[in-house]
Amino acid sequence: MKKKLILGVTSGGSSRLLDGQAKYFRELGYEVYLISQDHYKETIFCQKEGITHLPVDIVAEINPLKDLKSLVQIIRHFRKIKPDIVNLGTPKMALLGLLAAKVLGVKRRIYTCRGLRFETEVGVMRKILILMERLTVSMAHKVIYVSHSLKSAAGRYGILDEKKSIVILKGSSNGINLNTFDRGKIDQTEVTELKKKYKLENCLVIGFVGRVTRDKGVYELVDAFESLYENYPNLRLIMMGHIKCEKTFEKRFRSHPGIIHIPFQDNVPLYMSLFDIFVLPSWREGFPNVPVQAAAMGLPVIVSDATGCIDSVNENVNGLVFKARDKEALRNALKYYIINEEKRLEHGREGLNWAKEFSQESHWQGINQVYLTK
Numbered sequence: 001m002k003k004k005l006i007l008g009v010t011s012g013g014s015s016r017l018l019d020g021q022a023k024y025f026r027e028l029g030y031e032v033y034l035i036s037q038d039h040y041k042e043t044i045f046c047q048k049e050g051i052t053h054l055p056v057d058i059v060a061e062i063n064p065l066k067d068l069k070s071l072v073q074i075i076r077h078f079r080k081i082k083p084d085i086v087n088l089g090t091p092k093m094a095l096l097g098l099l100a101a102k103v104l105g106v107k108r109r110i111y112t113c114r115g116l117r118f119e120t121e122v123g124v125m126r127k128i129l130i131l132m133e134r135l136t137v138s139m140a141h142k143v144i145y146v147s148h149s150l151k152s153a154a155g156r157y158g159i160l161d162e163k164k165s166i167v168i169l170k171g172s173s174n175g176i177n178l179n180t181f182d183r184g185k186i187d188q189t190e191v192t193e194l195k196k197k198y199k200l201e202n203c204l205v206i207g208f209v210g211r212v213t214r215d216k217g218v219y220e221l222v223d224a225f226e227s228l229y230e231n232y233p234n235l236r237l238i239m240m241g242h243i244k245c246e247k248t249f250e251k252r253f254r255s256h257p258g259i260i261h262i263p264f265q266d267n268v269p270l271y272m273s274l275f276d277i278f279v280l281p282s283w284r285e286g287f288p289n290v291p292v293q294a295a296a297m298g299l300p301v302i303v304s305d306a307t308g309c310i311d312s313v314n315e316n317v318n319g320l321v322f323k324a325r326d327k328e329a330l331r332n333a334l335k336y337y338i339i340n341e342e343k344r345l346e347h348g349r350e351g352l353n354w355a356k357e358f359s360q361e362s363h364w365q366g367i368n369q370v371y372l373t374k
Contacts, residue, residue: 002031004081005371008088008097010060012039015046017089017114017173022049024364035077035088035097054081060092062128067096074100085371087144089114089173095132098139110370111140114173115286116153119307120215133159140164142370147171147287147311168366171287171311175363176355181296186273194274198260203236206334207275207299209268209290210282212261213244217281217304217324222253224331229258232338238262240271272297277337277344280309281322281330288312291319292358295351300344302333318351 005025007018015034026032026049036042038055046053054077058070070092078086078100088097089112101109118129137143137154143165145151151167154160179185195201206225210216218239225237240262243250253259265271268290272278278294278301285308291301292312301319303309313319320336322329337344 002029003084003371004033005030006033006035006054006078006081006083006086006088006097008035008086008090008093010037010058010090010093012037013041014090015042018045018049019174020049020177020360021174021364021367022046022051024361025368026050028368030085033081033083035074036093056093058092058096060090067092071096071100075104078104078106084108086110087112087367087371091117091129091132091136095136098136102139107141108371109139109141110144111136111142112144112146112173113137113150113154113286114146115150115284115308116157116159118157119153119284130157130159137161137164142166142373144168144367144370145171145286146173147285147308149307149311150286153307166370168363168370170357172289172292172358172363173287174289175360176289176292176296176358177360178296178355181269181272181293181355183269183273183297186270190270191273194271198236198238198274200236200274203234204232204276204338205236205238205274206277206279207272207294208237208239208241208279208281209272209294210241210280210288211244212239212241212250215283217283217330218245218253219249220325220327220330221279221281222249222256222259223327224334225259226256227331228334228338229256233258235338236260238271238274240264240268268293269297272299275299277302277334279330279334280304280312281324282306282309283324285309285312292355295319296355298348298351300337300347301351302330302337304330314350314354318347318354320347 032051035054056073085108086101087110088094118126145167237259278299280303287308301313304324306324315321320333322333
């Protein structure tokens, strides 16, 4: 008899965190479900992976009345499916889903911790989020931390339960699809057309992929870039992602002649092929997959020393690490690659070996071992 596995995330579109994983476990013999927000992207994901969607009216922000309604819906789904294993990630679904699983006596309750949201919060909200995290951990049978530094941070904040906690291999939330992020498979005609479109011929391009928001470090990035641009006018900065920042800051970077904003694109490898340097100056992460994806594309990588980020690069081998929120340190790291072409290319070549440490199948095998552990 097939074991029933329920994977869970909160917001519509977050299923991309499980890309390929659901199909892997289905093909391994599990009966797989996804419980998440009732959103068209989740329906598309489930069709692609060949699994069943369990829709829930759930919101990411704290809302007691809506949260109670969500909990009731989750309990109904769990009671009907009778799962053998639940693996839930993202804060709200993890909290409510693990509570429902515990109430119904599901023995294999896995919490995949993809980050500590409270790290960049202050005041009452920080205290509430820490309490939520403690409750979530307490209800889990096992906790998968997506990076070693994230697990260490949980220990520093007094949240870690060492006996139930694990990091799979070198970390990552879902491993890296090395076939997708292969520069040799990119259509060079499309690359040439994009370079013409954005006028990148004879330019050195710094690339950022992620939400354009303060805690991703984009304010420091723009500050550093503006300073460097004065001396290196052939320098370009591409920021690709949804804009979630103040209008004054948006106006500032949109008006800069050397900065190009591109809305988020599904074909990330194609746009990464425009980059010469990849940078992620984030203030906190669980484990950012994008730096490893960039490494697989043969790019040198610059990341901050924030939680999660430091796990995504092999420092001084395929990339550089700078102090988070320090725009001068970021500027110096960028300048190092700008003026040291030989080192920039060397670190790019080394990135291919680094990325191989994060193959998806190896990561999924590790998750399966967690499922099989009593």
